Amino acid sequence: MPIVGTAGHVDHGKSTLVQALTGTDPDRWAEEKERGLTIDLGFAWATIGVHDVGFVDVPGHERFIKNMLAGVGAIDCALFVVAADSGWMPQTEEHAAVLDLLGVDRGVIAVTRIDLTDGDTTELAILEIEEQTAGTSLEGWPIIPVSSPTGAGLTELMRAIEVVLDTRNPSDLPFRMWVDRSFTIAGAGQVVTGTITSGSVAVSDELEIQPSGDRVRVRGIQHHGRDVSSSVGGSRTAINISGASIALERGDLMAAPGTALATTRVLIELQPARTVGAIPDRGAFHLHVGTASRPAQLRRLGTSSAFIAQLVDPVAATVGDRIIVRDSGRRAVVGGGRILDPIPVQRPRSSEVDRLLEAIDGDPDQRADALIDVHGMVPTRTAVAAAGGGHPVDAVAAGSFSVSPAELSSIGEMAATETAAFHARNPVRPGIPKPELASRLGVPPPVLDAAIAASSELAEETGSVMVRGFTNEISIADEARIDAAIAAIGASFDVPRFGTLDIDTELAHVMLRRGDVVRVADDLVFTSSQVDEIRRRVAELPDGFTVSEFKDRFGMSRRQAVPTLEWLDSIGRTRRSGDGRIVRG
């Protein structure tokens, strides 16, 4: 359902106009009726052309700007109200600034209370509006003089809204809805309402809540009182949920699972409101995103329009979300813009800000790629959530991580340097064991795998990484030692302990790697020809042969015979049978 949202100065006739258009008084509270003033968001419905339209009526009074901001984030058409008899006023300006900063560029302007003025005054009001909106997102909106009590202009106004709604873009992005109200119904449990900003939701869907991180189940969906089985983007919707660990409240985001995250630090792009001139560096601010509002501290990055907003309490945030910044003391909107990065480093570089700015108008996939470019290496789940459900395209997937192509080649270069240094220290070894290289570089093993695969300098063999073309050199003296060791082992089956031979650990590894010897047990090796002979000649023994018979046949001692038989069992050449063994296959 498309949403029309009001905006404009206090007492300029927003609520009265909504009532005249819909037949419903959007002022819901006794206090609102008593004071003739809207305090919190009001809701009403009407059919305009082919559209079932929801109206969100916001308060104009400056004290309730917070509620106003919660209402305007997700509208399809703004209904901007200026009273003919008083013209452009402070909150007219502030609300226009908010719409402009949020990028709301679709709407109509109603000049109300024309029954209280003459034609010339109305004309003047229209001229003033044209002047004030020039250069903003409100420029060129149809301006329609109306009177709610007499009904003058209301048909034209409806028609203008219809034209705006006819050109609305549907969205196939993941589901997102900022909660603006939440309550509990006996028997049904928790119900939240809000406006779906993208995607759709159906009964029994699973949704994710941020910042709590809860996963909840959709039990029911309503559109102004009617049960429906699903709901799509732009609709004002009430959703009955189960499974939340804490009660939801205004400012929570409901999203398709895995497409949202919560953060206490955001990198934002911030433009000052027209009336402000420049964003002050110091002061107490509130950051508004969706229906949420959080106290924030701002830190400008250099002289740019990029700021780090540091929050105390987490808020749901994704790349590209519109934000408004308000001065908490003066209660005035100072500026607005968009979220560039919900997981920023402490001091993003200006080139990184530029890269994010470049992607912000793109689709979520492009935003995910930009985030990965900036961070180098990000858990894929985090990148997807931070980009509002975008899936990286240019980045390289490595295990649970996504790595930018640039980061991958720089990891490859570091790996090559480390590996070359390792070769210099260990000329006998074929290369550096992969886990050791991964931990030296501080990268997850799958990322190292991807870097090696992408590197033209590195190669990998049986768990070791080597610089291409490297051959481990064994000195003539070492080769002689190896030969002597092989001769000592091969002299009889009563082999000496491996550890007692005149070879160091490195040479022992070389012998094992080359297959000169085969390890049968911890300190027991045979030459490869001895192993072949044992495997072949064990078949000469009778079924049910004993350890003793085996040991005598080969001339071993028990120290060699017992582990050798266990080894033959383990490779399936023999198997135990009662007290003896039989040869298989």
Ligand SMILES: Nc1nc2c(ncn2[C@@H]2O[C@H](COP(=O)(O)OP(=O)(O)OP(=O)(O)O)[C@@H](O)[C@H]2O)c(=O)[nH]1
């Ligand atoms: N004569 C006349 N009075 C109007 C018209 N529109 C609104 N009013 C009156 O103006 C006063 C304020 O109207 P509201 O509709 O409450 O104004 P609002 O913009 O919703 O005010 P807030 O919600 O407090 O920002 C009320 O007394 C209305 O009856 C109009 O077109 N003609």
Ligand SMILES: [Mg+2]
């Ligand atoms: Mg009102």
